[in-house]
Amino acid sequence: IDGELSRLQESYATISEKEGPAEKGDVINYTVLKFGGKDVTKKEESSYKIGQETYGKSFDKALISAQKDDEITATVELGPQDEKDKSEKKEMLLKINEVKKVDLPELNDDFAKEIGEFDSLKVLKDEIKKGLNEQISQRNRDQVKSLILQKIIETNPFEVPESFVDNYAEEMMKKYTQQQKNFDTEALAQMKNIYKSYAEKEIRVYYVMNKLKELEKVDVTDEEIENEIKQSAEKMGMDLDKYKELYKKQINKEEIKENLISDKIMNEIERTVKFKKQFKEKTEKKENKKEEK
Incomplete structure (x- = not known):
């Protein structure tokens, strides 16, 4: 809850130029002069908020106390943030162009009223808690789905065209490389190798889901699609007609239909699956303790 409140504060923060050394929470405007020991020919400005650790803890630590x-x-550190052991490390020489201070609004009832139809900070917290519980439930469902699909893929191996993996890996990298535009060819190649394993997994899941849809012949009615849109409106506390008008460009009925078909298929498979807890790690620890004795 505190984390969500912090993100809301940042959304409504005011940013101003700062005199003096940078601290955690400040925004740095910088230009990369060298990357991996090589001069950067195309020098472009980038902004970064200290404390995000998007590029690793060392990067943030180096920015502390920096001045204009x-x-x-x-x-x-290059690569997905959830697997640090696979990341590549490169040194950069940065020129600090500007240090900016971020002033956060005070968390009180007035702040809650300003950002939405919340009578008090407590009501806002309750809504955040409700939303987080829904997210946790969804993550648990997604984890079950992922385990089932992983098992299906393991027991039904198939080849994936290398060109598909390459193209999808490049798409996955785009967001990361757009944030930091000064990567050289070698660094991009290293990043691509890291992302290729993720790309291959997602492509295999895509193929498996398409095959399951072909075999299961699941139908989704217009009423079910409409109900899904209604639930989305309710989650945002909006009238259905108002929601449809405001989000008419984002509401893709064909996409909603495909998602509902996938959910139905996975729910049906889940009913036939038995999950077993793994005790291997605990057993190994007990054996190690016995050996130590």
Whole structure:
């Protein structure tokens, strides 16, 4: 809940130029002069908020105490943030162009009223808690779905065209490379190798789901699609007609239909699946303790 409140505060924060050294929470405007020991020919400005650790803890640590016009060396970690052991590290020489201070609004009843139809900060917290519980439930459902699909793929191996994997890996990298535009060819190649394993997994899941849809012949009615739209409106506390008008460009009935078909198929498979708890790690620890004795 506190994390969500912090994100809301940041959304309504005011940013102003700062004199003096940078601290955690400040925004740095910088230019990369060297990357991996090589001069950067196309020098572009980038912004970064200290404390995000998007490029690793070392990168953020190097920015602490930096001031305008300083040149500092920072280490950046390339690759998905959830698998640090697979990331590549590169040194960058940065020129600090500007340090900005972020002023957060005070968390009180007035703030809750300002950001939406909430009578008090307590009501806002209750809504956040409700939303987080829904997210946790959805993550649990997604985890079950992922385990089932993983097992199906393991027991039904098939080849995936290398060109598909390459193209999808490049698409996955785009968001990351757009944030940091100064990667050289070598760094991009290293990143691509990391993302290719993720791309291959997602492509296999796509193929499996399409095959399941072909075999199961599941139908979805217009009423079910309409009900899904209604639930989305209710989650946002909006009137259905108002929601449809406001989000008419985002409401894709064909996409909703495909998602409902996938959910029905996975729910049916889940009813036939038995999950077993793994005790291997605990057993190994007990055996190690016995050996130590």
